[in-house]
Amino acid sequence: MQQAAAKPSDEDLSLAERAYRAIRDRLVMLEIRPGAPINEEQLGQSLGVGRTPVREALKRLQYESLITTYPRRGTFATDVNITDLAHISEVRQELEPLAAAQAARRATASDREFLAALSRELESAASRHQGATELLHLDLQVHRGIYAATHNPYLEDTLLRYDNLATRIWCLFIDRLSDMAGHVGEHGPLIEAIVARDADGAAELARSHVVSFERAVREAI
Structure with missing residues (x-):
């Protein structure tokens, strides 16, 4: 689908913001399925960024109830209830x-x-x-x-x-x-x-x- 008028381009955003938006939309659109484990290294590789921007993005996404972290188990996409x-x-x-x-x-x-x-x-x-x-x-x-x-x-x-x-x-x-x-x-x-x-x-x-x-x-x- 062609894009409509653009707001700030990816080049104008920080690496953490770009990572946040990309991971957020994968979670929202269920491209990352509910309950699926979140792998920081794999996400960083797929987005072309390091672990630090990914970790910053994941902190925001946890606050927004899109991911959840369990002690000794790891981080997962939240279920859809x-x-x-x-x-x-x-x-x-x-x-x-x-x-x-x-x-x-x-x-x-x-x-x-x-x-x-x-x-x-x-x-x-x-x-x-x-x-x-x-x-x-x-x-x-x-x-x-x-x-x-x-x-x-x-x-x-x-x-x-x-x-x-x-x-x-x-x-x-x-x-x-x-x-x-x-x-x-x-x-x-x-x-x-x-x-x-x-x-x-x-x-x-x-x-x-x-x-x-x-x-x-x-x-x-």
Whole structure:
């Protein structure tokens, strides 16, 4: 899938940040399966970085509940527990509308350009009938773009964490979901509302999106 407008390139990031983002997304997309052991040396080799950046990345990922360490056993990707869905949705139903509204109010010209590019990518993905995995990558880009546009680092960090956990649940049932394209396509009107500075409309669309996510997952169980 072609990339939408770019935020800071890998060259602009520290080795630890690059390692963190790469390992995070492997965990979120279940490329590293739940319960799988985490091998620092293998990760470093696959990413082309040393052990120190990997260790720094793993400390952050443990805080974000994506990995867990057991004494004398090692480090593992956390399990995906469907019983967490209600708790995660409860938080997101409050904070996603807030983020959408604040993005509509605070987004810079650059933010709006980035989100508009993502909206065009959504339309293109629909016409190309992209697979579920590619659509999920796009879903992540949209959410992260909206969070960044709030210009509230605490809100952004909190929602990134919960969106990552929600996406892991989504991935667990990806083969059973009947309308992945429709779910991701809901972002189109949301982005339009943010770009148009319609805070109330963006908030309502964001709330509906979270509700439909939980409903779709429960129907797939």
